[in-house]
Amino acid sequence: MSGGAMASPRRTAALALGVATGALAAIALASVAIGAVVIAPSRVLEIILAGLDGGQDAHTLIVWNVRLPRVLLSLATGAGLACAGMRMQTLFRNPLADPALIGVSAGAALGAVAVIVLGTTWLHGASQALGVWTLPIAAFAGALGTSLLVFTLARREGVVDATTMLLCGIAVNALSGACIGLLTYVATDAQLRSLTFWSLGSLGAADWSAVAVSVPLIAALTVLSLRWAPALNALLLGETEAMHLGIRIEWLKRGIVAATAAVAGVAVAFSGVIGFIGLVAPHLARLLVGPDHRRAMPLAAVLGAALLTLGDLVARTLVRPAELPLGILTALLGAPFFLWLLRSGRWPGAAR
């Protein structure tokens, strides 16, 4: 795997990663500098340099307590969802796979909707005990619960078949959807309004506690993804081939599902359902540097972070002082892009 023949793709990969990282840095800086409230960039810099002790005026609070945690959360969420998407596409050897496929999003939504609708009655005790954390915890528990269910259902004699898991995922998604529909049906007006806004996805609630929970977790699992790159490359050849190459395939599958459920669960718990990042970012990365996970995975992480942060910047400034739900925006920008990718003839064949 060395020599002159490989130098060119490697240089391409380094170049792509460099350019993407530069763009990411620019987007992140712009996101801290721009918002619903207009603050001069020089003043923003001053505020950041002065640190948290810089005062309690509105601009300091906006930069430190609203913008910085929000940008950090969107960077982590974007990178996490992109890597999770790439792992899913490789695991299922299906270009359409994303974290939603194993029920993560539907399960999280079910947990959250259950709390919103039943929080005053059946789940009153839980919501009293958990307080502010009730909703994120319920969403996270829902995400883990459904993916565990899908994984268990797909398991026969200790072996998980990817196709069975895909079909189980579809069935469990439908089941969760039906339960959400049932809860929606019995919800009151105020509850309906709450759950509609919740399910549209938004990074509006980003604060330092959300950052403290999600950033370390997503960062650790992203690093793990990078370490799995050779095993994922082997998996692209097929499960039997990977096994012959010495990959402990069942453990890898478990690891992929657990990591995906954790990342997407945390993401959806704090930000609701954000579609298309987990689908678009991995494809874009493969388009640029090819299917080798050692190159595509880091690039997908950077692209995912950049795309989501850019999307959020648009979502929170386009109709200020109101905000567009982020989930709408990622789908609105993501879907046409995805179609263009399909039709452009540059289709890399995803996980071939």
Place this chain on the structure above:
Amino acid sequence: MNTLNTRRQWLATVFAWRLPAALVAASPSPAHADDTLPRLVVLDSTLVEIIVALGGANRIVGTVSGVEHLPELAHTPKLPGFRQSSAESILALTPDVLLMGSDRALPQTLQQVAAAGVQVVRLGDEASEAAAEQRIRAVAHLLRRPARGEALARRFRQEMAQARAWVARAKSQPKAIFILAGGGRPTVAGGRGTNTAALLEMAGARNVANDFDGYRILSQEALLMAAPEFILTNEDGLAPSGGAPAVLSAPGAAATPAARAGRLITLPGRYLQGLGLSTPEGIRLLAGRLHPELESELKSGPGPGLGPEPEPELK
């Protein structure tokens, strides 16, 4: 609960032709029940309040959520959801009249209900006092109690005038905002034209979410800059999201004067749903919190017949 409702509706359909009407609807049958009055399915809580105040609660055979504060309707079947999509669910209650403010059923559902011989009555939901009085008169007409309706409309007008006069003596016009509790995320505020904005303004506050119409996600930065001194929220939505802390701890809300001073006002949903009989009381409850000087004035001397304790429901 859903199954239970369905079963009750099914039973109602099956037995409607052989059991006395009052028993099928499981509604209390008081001595003065006037069986010649129409049986009503009412899809609007403010209209239910009017009917109850006019003594017509026993004619309501079905309603929707938002009437939990009315003990008269504790056993009345409730149709779930915001927009009714099943004509059969409504017809199973065997109403003569389907009453609502704005359309709260799908068009084809309304057509089917009307085709089955049920009179569909829409009274509108305009948030003005004149419109509210008109609704009172229209309901009274339906219950064939025009005199009681006229008296109730007059009483409502007086109560509104008293509440306004009381609020007019306030010495400040604090900045306030309505934030929808429930999901806890994202922050959804009541903009122009919402019932909550109207209530805030009637209670002598300035709604700071005045750059957009309806309920929208509000930017945390804009909330912080708007610096509301009071945050109003719906009581029923607090429990699921962790109570008052969740509303006040959203990153933008946390730094507002309202959150710093802990000035979160919660009101039950009945005061936030639309302009109606609960509104004068809602204004008093809200204004009492927005303007502490009005409350202390009440304690030092008798106000215009307005104790801090809300008056009993109109009878």
